[in-house]
Amino acid sequence: MPEITKPAPVKSPDLPKILMLGWEFPPVINGGLGVACHDLCIALSKYANVTMIIPKSNPDFVVKNLNLIGLNTIDAKTLRNIGFAGENYKKLNKVHYIDTHLNPYYNGKSAGNQPLDLKSQYLKSIQIGNETAEVFHIDDLYGGDVIEKVTVFGKLAAKLACSLDFDVIHAHDWMTMIAGMEIKAQTGKPLVMHIHSLEVDRGGPNSKGWVYQMEKHGMEYADVLMPVSHFTGKIIHDYYGIPMSKIHTCHNGIRPVVPFRGEKLFKExxxxxxxxxxxxxxxxxxxxxxxxxxxxxxxxxxxxxxxxxxxxxxxxxxxxxxxxxxxxxxxxxxxxxxxxxxxxxxxxxxxxxxxxxxxxxxxxxxxxxxxxxxxxxxxxxxxxxxxxxxxxxxxxxxxxxxxxxxxxxxxxxxxxxxxxxxEHISWDNASQTVIAGYKKFNLIQDKVTS
Amino acid sequence: MPSVCFYFQVHQPFRIKRYSFFDIGKDHFYEDDEKNQVILDKVSEKCYLKTNRKMLDLINRHKGKFKISYSLSGTAIEQFEKYRPDVLESFKDLAKTGCVEFLSETYYHSLSFIFSKEEFRRQIEMHRAKIKEHFGQTPKIFRNTELIYNNELASVIEKMGFKGILCEGVDRLLKDRTPNYLYQPAGSLKIKTFLKNYSLSDDIAFRFSDRNWKEWPLQADTFASWVHQIAGNGEVLNLFMDYETFGEHQWEETGIFDFLDYLPKEIMSHSDFDFKTLSEAADSYKVRDIYDAPDFISWADAERDLSAWLSNPMEKEAAKRIYALEERVIKSENKDLIEVWGKLQTSDHFYYMCTKFWSDGDVHKYFSPYDSPYDAYIYYMNVLADFESTIDLFYKDKKEAKKLEKKSNL
Structure with missing residues (x-):
């Protein structure tokens, strides 16, 4: 299990600042993606200041060295800004919140200051004193109208990103691609897409539905693609028509375990x-x-x-x-x-x-x-x-x-x-490869991570 | 007056096919006929024919002053007989010049010395007969598979009547001495050891086309000037390499044939230098010191030991199993069994099983006809399982034949 300690400590200002966009994240996980994102973030935090935006976070689940933002939560600072000083919220000081009125159309950097007008079944109003705030609210990650979910997630994350300071946007898989593209459009920051799985893997080479279109559009729009293998890199090239020159493979790592041998109760x-x-x-x-x-x-x-x-x-x-x-x-x-x-x-x-x-x-x-x-x-x-x-x-x-x-x-x-x-398969190796990719494509300055 | 001794290794194995578990008991033909022929054709066109033509031309042009030595494995000669008689003829043409010596080796290019001295001697005899048959020479100098060597080998070879033996000039055994003299193997009296000058040999065999090498592109006069530097501190310069260096490992486009074309002239431009076959060199020069190799050495990989064939448990298991069959195979007096057994001893089979992935593995991979060392092992062991049951069957049949004989006598 991940380490649970106090909220993110102060990090070196020299380290590159990464804004990650994730979908699955512990403790809310569905498959391997959540674990992979989590472990990569932890390992990467040695080489970078990482902020991770996810749809749902649990206030009890705090990850060391990682600024984790769940769009279902509310930021204490924002609460203060809107004049609320309720004692109950004092403890939450690293949680963020989105303005009530959200504008679905970004228009340059000023978007962050403009109210956003967005209606969605996945927004929930909460009452804070005399004010109303809306937060992202989904019961499960993949059920219901998942397209609307990822779209709303994208709008909210983009809005939130305007208040954050970062060098690189790093999105994971198609669920966060809209978010990544919106943020890139607003901020002009380089967009990296980490590819853990593609529609062509899941549905076969003939899958050309909305998700495929989303992936294709997202990967075309991204500056750099980081597939988890050369095999996936080749699929990105062969089935999505993305030039190999944009592709930088980062093999996954794995958490060490203490293995044991059990006793078989049959002779075969x-x-x-x-x-x-x-x-x-x-x-x-x-x-x-x-x-x-x-x-x-x-x-x-x-x-x-x-x-x-x-x-x-x-x-x-x-x-x-x-x-x-x-x-x-x-x-x-x-x-x-x-x-x-x-x-x-x-x-x-x-x-x-x-x-x-x-x-x-x-x-x-x-x-x-x-x-x-x-x-x-x-x-x-x-x-x-x-x-x-x-x-x-x-x-x-x-x-x-x-x-x-x-x-x-x-x-x-x-x-x-x-x-x-x-010996070569570790998250530390994976995160070093990610950093090397940032440098190779000049997304960050070389000196800052030396 | 220093002499330059060129020795070229010519070898092709009988590669075995992707022999699956499901073939055991059904298919008793193990060779990958098609692949063996395709590879031999390719190497014949790119290397053997062209280089032989070049060598013949050089010998004629220099009026017999350019001399070279070859070692052709028995399996290579068999493949020439079978697929490319034209290549065999071109070697015979070279033999007729009198400037070319053919060396002795184990017929199957095997590791037999390590596992069975008897089999080792049997293969040398087989090879001797083959060389005599085609080239009219009886080899006087011995080179073991991939220059695998130790003191004991030299002593065994001396007792078999050879006057010289080839060996890698390994730094740790030379201890700052030069490889450019003849040495006496520790424990032997008469036989002379030729040490490969690996630095100058590898300049041609490995570095020639390396564009990152500071000497690239290497010209014949530059190389000759390095050769000339041994004057006063050496008598025999041994340039030993795979013959496939010319045209195969170093493609024609690298200029290797032009290099070869000018090399004899450039080397002999220094009047003290000449070329000798290995036998002539053995006759002309005395040993200058003792070369002590208690443990096995070779010319393979960075380690220059047996690790290219016998470092992992798969290689050891496969070798153990094939040599464990010796008694039953030989006693069968069955020509086919003995021949298959011999071919399965070829060192290449073990070389393909090598798993030194991260350094020399690349070279092993280049030569391997299989996807992985595990595949090489799995196919080999499947073949072995079938071969073992074939031997069993042979003895069972023989027993039954005897029974029948007894019955009919009654």
Missing amino acids: KMVLFVGRLTRQKGPEFFVDIAEKVLEYNQDVRFVMAGTGEYFNPLLERAAQKGIAHRFHLTGFLNLDKVRQLLSIADVYMMPSVSEPFGLSAVEAVQFGVPSVISKQSGVSEVLQGSLKFDYWDVNRAAQYVLALLNDEVLSEKIKEDAYKDL
């Missing part, structure tokens, strides 16, 4: 899949691989941890192939349960169709589990110690699983090599 070897059961993760290939392996070695159990719309079809597919007695779907598991599985797994399998990074494979490495991963993943670029296949190449994947199960020399060697890779 175990091959593990962890992830959402959706098209993107290639779960049906896992069933096919299992079938092929079981043809040659019956002493193996295949376990899928996760849930998704493929759950029932996968169950049926396994039954149809007559391998249900060796095939287990666990449903959704929390982190502790996933780790327990990692602690008894013999092979980790990731047949993803399009995986921008694939942190779960690195988690497997942390637990000393040799991995078989698709080449269509970012993590395959940083894990030398792994066996790689094209996600459709079931025979090859099955061959790798069999080799790892039959040959201890090979599995030990891969484990050992993967441990070496682990």
Whole structure:
């Protein structure tokens, strides 16, 4: 868990000032994005003053060295400005608030001083003394009218940004792209987009809906794109037509863990899949691989941890192939349960169709589990110690699983090599790469971070 | 009067195909025929034919004063026989000039000395016969695979009647002495050791086309002037390199053939310098000091030891398994089994399994026909599993044949 301490301390004025725009953030998380944003921010705060604007924050959740602004909260200073001195709000001194009347159309730097006229189901009025203020209010991040949510978020964040001092705008994924573009238009500050996942990954190459259009427009408008892998960088180029010269890859890091080995309550070897059961993760290939392996070695159990719309079809597919007695779907598991599985797994399998990074494979490495991963993943670029296949190449994947199960020399060697890779996979490395990217594209002065 | 000794290594392995787990028991042909042919064709066109033509021209032009030595592995010769007889003919033309010496090595370019002295000797004999057959020479000088060497090897080779042996001039063993003399291996009496001058050899083999090198572009007269500097402090300058340096590793566009064209003339422009084959040099010069190599050394990678083939557990396991088959294979007296076993010993198979990723790994990757060292290992071990069961089958059949024989005798 993140460290919870007192609010952001005074930082060196020499450090570059980064305005981050995030969507998911602990404790409100949905997938890996929130954790990745959080860990990157923490690591980056060593090299920069980071302010992070998110839709929802929890006043109890304070992150060391990070100025975290949830648009659902109200700023004490603003409260004082509007003449309210209620004792209850004294404790909140790093929380921000947006003027009641919001103008949806930005017009240069003066926009910050103008009232904003915006109506939305996601704005909620709150009464402060005699004044009314409106704050951003959403129950969950992705439900309802998500397009309106991200639009309102963008307007509010842009309004708020006018009162902040920063050198670089750093947005994460399409949910914050409107915000990033609005802020760039208002302030003229350079816009970096960190790409953790794209519509083309999630929905396949034919996804050309609103989100795709949003991503394309946003990435064209951005100054620099920071995908989490060369694989994603190539998708940005191939499917969105963005020149490679704008792309600066920043591989993800990972939090260190203290691994443990658990005790297996069955004698068979175990091959593990962890992830959402959706098209993107290639779960049906896992069933096919299992079938092929079981043809040659019956002493193996295949376990899928996760849930998704493929759950029932996968169950049926396994039954149809007559391998249900060796095939287990666990449903959704929390982190502790996933780790327990990692602690008894013999092979980790990731047949993803399009995986921008694939942190779960690195988690497997942390637990000393040799991995078989698709080449269509970012993590395959940083894990030398792994066996790689094209996600459709079931025979090859099955061959790798069999080799790892039959040959201890090979599995030990891969484990050992993967441990070496682990030394290079850290959030500190990732944040240094981000800073190097700022410098490479002249977004910040070189001297300030020396 | 110092002599320059050129020795070129010519080697091609029989690469094995992407032999999957599912092929075991079904497919008993392991070679990647197509890839072997494609690579040999490519190297023949880019290097062997062109360079041989150039060498022949230089020998004729300098009226026999330009001399060189080659070592052709048995597997390379077999591939010439099979795919490119024209290349083999061009080597024969060189042999006829009398200015070219062919050295001895293990037929399969193997690591056999490390694992089995008997197999090692068997392969040297095989190779000797092959060289005699094609070039009419009996090799007098030995070079082991990738210049793998130690005192014991020199002693074994001396006992086999060779008068010289090649070796890397390793700094830590030379201890400030020059490689440009003949040395006596510690523990041997008569045999002479030729030490590779790696600095000058690598100027041609590795640095020649490096645009970041301060000497780029290297001209023949500049290089000759470095050679001439050994006058007074050296007798034998050993320039040892892969023959593929010419046209393959250093492309024709780098000017390597022009460099080669002028080099003999430039070197002999100093009247004290000449060229000798390795046997001539062994006959002409005395040993000046002792070269003591208790541990294995080689010319490979930055480490110059065995780590290019035998540093990780996969390489060790694969090598252990293939040599463990020796007795059963040899005793079978089955030509096919023995031949397959020999080809599986070729050091390249282990070289592809090398995982020294972050430094020399690049070179290994360049030569490897596979996606990763793990693949190299997995395919090799699959092949081995099939080969082992083939041997089992052979003995089972033999037993049953004997039973049948007994029955019919009754």
